Amino acid sequence: MSLCDVTLREAGQMPGRAYTIEQKIAAGTALDRLGLPLIQTGFPITGEHDTVVTRRLADTLEAEVVAIARAREDDIAAALESGADIIEVFIPISDRQLEAVIDDSRESAFDAAHEAIDSVRDGGAKAHLTLMDAFRTDAASVAPAFEQFDAPITLADTVGARTPPFVAGYLRTLAELGVSINRVGVHFHDDLGLATANALVSSQLGVDRVDVSVASLGERAGNPALEECVVAIEQDGDSGVVLDELVPVCRAVLDSLDETVDPRKAIIGEAVTxxxxxxxxxxxxxxxxxxxxxxxxxxxxxxxxxxxxxxxxxxxxxxxxxxxxxxxxxxxxxxxxxxxxxxxxxxxxxxxxxxxxx
Incomplete structure (x- = not known):
């Protein structure tokens, strides 16, 4: 299991935030001290800001730098131009999101994803795929993606609607349908206060990747907390990060982004120890x-x-x-x-x- 830090992208989506390029560079550089395999830096099609951040970090970090893109030609071109090591193509998969986001069928979304992934690879980058709102989609509709695509696939709980028992049951159902859980990545949101718990359940069941964010920074209620996931995993496993850098790095990221946490915030709050x-x-x-x-x-x-x-x-x-x-x-x-x-x-x-x- 590997951790993908999404702080730089997710935190930037919070209302009222306008981090500078230098702030994000400083935060990304600090995160690299943890030895994380993946750091997601931004959405290059949105403009020069994310493109520059991604390019500069891709040139300097030990971690593989991930940029996201819709399954569209212009998105892929912008992501390739940013120099990202990995381009993560995302498509909606639930009926609700298919109708609201692209007003098209699941088959059409899969076709677009195939074309986008081919373009990513033709451009010299690695391709990943994220299925939006996967955890509110019947597992029988998600499982075929693992047959059709040979790229790593992340399942997103896009609106933070699911609980640990549901997530565990969903992943087991996918396994019964023939999906190898060690091919699955997961992306959770904390709208019910369960993102970290969902991430840990997924980790225990053997998923390949878990998306995390420092202090849960991210849109709405945020994402699984990097620091909480690391410490919890280390109780009986191996998180794969440089442990004695965890608290200093998280605090350095918060300082770089001018963000604060409650003193009683688990792991990194000043009052918790x-x-x-x-x-x-x-x-x-x-x-x-x-x-x-x-x-x-x-x-x-x-x-x-x-x-x-x-x-x-x-x-x-x-x-x-x-x-x-x-x-x-x-x-x-x-x-x-x-x-x-x-x-x-x-x-x-x-x-x-x-x-x-x-």
Missing amino acids: AHESGLHTAAMLEDPATFEPYDPEMFGGTRQLLFGARTGQSAARELLERAEREPTDERIENLLERLVDDGPLELDAALEMAERVQ
């Missing part, structure tokens, strides 16, 4: 895993133990012992009073206080 509860900090002084699901340092983050008004006697005793002071009842009470007055303090400052307390 900070602990002040007396019970928690007392236990974590002995064994951090007592109240942590993962070691933040593994992913380039930091753990912050705070000592203040919530600190209890057990934690105060441990601080005194670490400061090589005898933890008498009087010293414990004095340290707790000082922590109430001057806290919350990080561990080093709390230890210095413990060294001085009478």
Whole structure:
């Protein structure tokens, strides 16, 4: 399974965003530090902006750079001109989208995709195919695509309508229809708050590719969070990325794009690895895993133990012992009073206080 980062394209589709070329170049360059195999940079037919970003990143990144294109001659020409390594052709496949987007049949959409893929290959790039709204399309109508096309195929939950049980059942149904799941890519949206969960279910079932975005940046509610997917996959598998760069890279991307996240945002929020509860900090002084699901340092983050008004006697005793002071009842009470007055303090400052307390 490989991860394809779609931050640069998806974030740019959010209302009110107008990232500069340099912002996107900086974000893409940071993402490349993760060792991701695929980075999707834009939609070149939309103009010079995405074309320049794609061209410059294709010239410099280790990752393969992906540009998207409709199954149209002018789209393919623009994508080829951008120098992208991979051109991802997308077509609608659900009845609703076929009618609203192209007002034509599924067979006509497949024919257009065949022509577009041939043009991509004739132009010297690799071709991928994305089926829009696939997860709201009967599996029996999707399975033939895997027989007709020899390109990698991504199935999109375009409006974020599906749940993990549905996704798992859908992929199993495709397998029963003869589709090799290791040929399937998936693209989810977070409209129901389930994009990351859907991505993880798909990963467990053996899909070839999962699209992700830093901090879920993307149109509407966004996409599966890159950082959440990596950490979750690493609990019992291999995400294939440079782990100790994860948090620094995600924060660098956010800084480059002038985006912020809530301090309580999973994995990359500043508050998610900070602990002040007396019970928690007392236990974590002995064994951090007592109240942590993962070691933040593994992913380039930091753990912050705070000592203040919530600190209890057990934690105060441990601080005194670490400061090589005898933890008498009087010293414990004095340290707790000082922590109430001057806290919350990080561990080093709390230890210095413990060294001085009478």
